Amino acid sequence: MPTFDYAPAPESRSVVTIANSYGLFINGEFNDGHGTPFDTINPATEEVLAQVSEASTADVDRAVKAARTAYETVWSRLSGADRGKYLFRIARLLQERAREFAVLETLDNGKPIKESRDVDLPLAAAHFFYHAGWADKLEYAGLGPAPRPVGVVGQIIPWNFPMLMLAWKVAPALACGNTVVLKPAETTPLTALLFAEICQQADLPPGVVNIVTGAGATGQAIVEHPDVDKIAFTGSTEVGKLIARTIAGTRKRATLELGGKAANIVFDDAAMDQAVEGIVRGIFFNQGHVCCAGSRLLVQESVHDDLVHRLQRRLATIRVGDPMDKNTDLGAINSATQLARVTDMVAVGEAEGAHRWSPVCELPSRGFWFAPTIFTGVSQAHRVAQEEIFGPVLSIITFRTPAEAVAKANNTPYGLSAGIWTEKGSKILWMADQLRAGVVWANTFNQFDPTSPFGGFKESGYGREGGRHGLEGYVTTGGAR
């Protein structure tokens, strides 16, 4: 039987120019950091893309001072309408240079170009566009009387959606009149550094956005800095707790978007092929490097075998490989460290007795790769059912009744997201009420929008990003408390 293979369809990388080395973006210009420079690599090839400065504690202090000065002398004095116009400019610049950003994101992160091109960048621009309009309307946002900015905001973002997380953080902060010191993740700093150029092209006043690169120590310096008024963090629950502990007893505020172990629940009356697509989108989107990934599939016992069969058939068609290829579905794991973590957890799953399955797929010889993987025969006590793996690994658990599905879904310290698949409307609404999760996708999964608040219950963190709710973390209001 003839097979119809996809011809290679590589996106051109000529649209981006990557410098040999990058400094820190402080007070509107690039200058060298005083820490130890580090390399950022393409996880699909292990090629070194650039050398990046590490911000020392003194560098972070410079950035905070620049942000404070910009806050007091310029940004907090600007009218909301003018702040908004800067944000509109940024949104437009991002749209104009979207392809460049998408290619750079894929090179630095390893995600498929079709995702960076069709999801990350359009959404990042949309976040700036959405928040631009809020800047002069904050008194109508129902946040309380006389909303005022918080001040200087320290923002620490992860490597899974580098540019999108930057937009989630920077856009609301600026719209509300705050200034920013942002630290991108150490494995994916390049799009944030390119964003610095956007700030320059937009003539954003110097110091309003400062970008400092580095790893945990740089982040810690931001969190501990006494002149930072608020921390916005997306990352692991472990680090989130550390931040909460560090700022305890101060007046520093925090919003934390942390880990998850979402249950994607499929009932026997679901539209099965749609559910299969939703499951794939839920756990294999972005290599499963998604805090709200549907990493636990709860399937009603009567349809378990049928669903697993359909899922296996579907997974056999997933194209794993060159992230720059426009046909690629599953790209590279972001780093050697993350690959080791995923590999270890999968070994744990096997050792605990769950049954592992992956489609036949050839993985590139260089770079960091992991085949899409499902575990059947998983029990609630298995670590692969409890711990966040943050990779393309799905744990399948069965249930018999809706009540059992709820109990199993909620049996986790996390509470970020959940999925429900059934054609029965009343069951969707009942389930949605019962699930302790901040985002519930019914008959869909992994949808995001700037107008839609995102954030978790329980140990998935606190605060919301996006929508009217997302503004709350960036304003203080008058009135009796």
Place this chain on the structure above:
Amino acid sequence: MSERVEVRKTFKLYIGGAFPRSESGRSYAVHAAPRSGRSTSSGSNTGAFLANAAMASRKDARDAVVAARKAQPGWAEATAYNRGQVLYRVAEVMQGRSAQLVDEVAAAEGLSAAKAALSVDTAIDRWVWYAGWADKLAQVVGGLNPVAGPFFNISAPEPTGVVAILAPQQSSLLGLVSVIAPVIVSGNTCVVVTSQDRPLPAVTLGEILATSDVPGGVVNLLTGVTAEMAPWLASHRDVNAIDLTGAADASNVSWGELEAAAATNLKRVRRPAGEAEAAVEPDWRLTPDLSRMTDFLETKTVWHPKGR
């Protein structure tokens, strides 16, 4: 002719709808405040002996958390209309017992009868104010999100769960009501450490709650030493949030340490009012904003595709 010998009340805890003594068997003497004096919980309520209050222990606090957890799903599932009526009922029953409360608040806080009466009236009115919020809050803080795609997308608030509350040290009733009502109106249940030196109006409030259709376990009241119980509640893994308002003026209580302990399970923390490390008790006479309600809410957003 001799005066009638008064029948005095035993002041007990309020846990799970019942009025137990402390499992520890301990009690402590409660004294009246000097007239118009502020107290600290180091014991400057040095007036006449009023009563012995139960001195709740860490085990009582844990029992109270168990009771609050048990009551929480049912209370959250009650309709907002129903919760609003229950809160209004508290105001009704409180009004009927206002004379007793005025006496107790006057003694506890060193106020004139007139000032105590004003404070009690304000406390009753605060229940009425919050009662009305029960079936309005979701519309005010939730709503439809106009996402760029064929989806129905809606955000609505839900109660955080079990909330530990350090009640204010100074304002024994108005302050107490002002921290409890906003927490329970949305469907949370709570474990309250009352004012250490001024606990008696809280016990009477417990009796009012018990006869106001508030289900047992929704509000649990612990009298005793704030510094003894607060760390256990702050680090308790089955408590979802903590209100540190009553850390102001509480002796041997560091709100920063409590906040750090609360990070164990990422409790939602409401810090005490004040600047920097200083904690001050708010002016409870002012009409509050929504933050005492919204600090103990979670926003849930639900998506569903639209199609034919």
